[in-house]
Amino acid sequence: MNNTVIACVDGSPSTRPVCEYSAWAAGKLDVPLALMHVLEKNDPPAVSDLTGTIGIDSREQLTEELVRLEGERSRLLMAQGKALLTDCAALLKQAGQPEARLMQKHGALDEILAELGDIRLMVLGRRGSRNPVGSHLESVIRLQKRPVLVVPETFSTPSRVMFAYDGSEASRENLMRLTVSPLLSGLTCHLVMVNGEASTLQDAQAILQDAGIVTAAQLLKDKSVTGALCRYADENGIDLTVMGAYGHSQLRRFFIGSHTTEMLSESRQALLMLR
Numbered sequence: 001m002n003n004t005v006i007a008c009v010d011g012s013p014s015t016r017p018v019c020e021y022s023a024w025a026a027g028k029l030d031v032p033l034a035l036m037h038v039l040e041k042n043d044p045p046a047v048s049d050l051t052g053t054i055g056i057d058s059r060e061q062l063t064e065e066l067v068r069l070e071g072e073r074s075r076l077l078m079a080q081g082k083a084l085l086t087d088c089a090a091l092l093k094q095a096g097q098p099e100a101r102l103m104q105k106h107g108a109l110d111e112i113l114a115e116l117g118d119i120r121l122m123v124l125g126r127r128g129s130r131n132p133v134g135s136h137l138e139s140v141i142r143l144q145k146r147p148v149l150v151v152p153e154t155f156s157t158p159s160r161v162m163f164a165y166d167g168s169e170a171s172r173e174n175l176m177r178l179t180v181s182p183l184l185s186g187l188t189c190h191l192v193m194v195n196g197e198a199s200t201l202q203d204a205q206a207i208l209q210d211a212g213i214v215t216a217a218q219l220l221k222d223k224s225v226t227g228a229l230c231r232y233a234d235e236n237g238i239d240l241t242v243m244g245a246y247g248h249s250q251l252r253r254f255f256i257g258s259h260t261t262e263m264l265s266e267s268r269q270a271l272l273m274l275r
Helices: 015-029 056-094 109-116 137-143 169-180 198-210 225-235 258-266
Strands: 005-008 033-040 101-107 121-125 148-151 160-165 188-194 215-220 240-244 270-274
Touching: 005 015, 015 033, 015 056, 015 121, 015 148, 033 056, 033 109, 056 101, 101 109, 109 137, 121 137, 137 148, 137 258, 160 169, 160 225, 169 198, 169 240, 188 198, 188 225, 198 215, 215 225, 225 258, 258 270
Parallel strands: 005 033, 005 121, 033 101, 121 148, 160 188, 160 240, 188 215, 240 270
Antiparallel strands: 148 270
């Protein structure tokens, strides 16, 4: 799956925009697109030791019935997943996207992510099928070592991007990555720093401008990093926010622990999380 955009679909309200954002990203990056549905591996059904209460034969019958029901459930979920992948592929085809690869995975999340290899970008919905913030969103972001694009429930072709900068070495490296990424080519960039130094922000702006990226820089002062960024994004028509997530110690002032969770919960724009 090297150099591929992976669209993770689960039948939630975010499924359609996940497909649309994935098609946009694959087109900008000029790489293949794959649709992936994951069926988690459940623990085998267990029956308490009720031998003295219901008898050995009854216990064996109950175990057999539970195993049968679990097998039937898995079969139905697999069929549902295949139908979902087929529908998503049809949606992409109608939008003019070349035929996407369909993948259905069954197993533990960390094992599945390891199997994918060096992908280009993973796209997930902010709202999962069972949770306002995607069921495994934070786990995926922590485990996945490649960029993750987290999308809202409606698609909007990105035209204005906000890069949340904190002046750290990791943040500077991410900034340099933006200068050579075709994903953001042609977009207006807003470089935003919260509670930092003006000179640091100006140096970062110069890097983007030297790369030919139209850039507006803004230094904000606020007790809440998340609140400041979300307000700026709303007030300036930002379509896409780019930021680091769960980084090393240099990023602790900016995005760590609850800050990342807050951005995932409160931001109304698509979020590109860089690792």
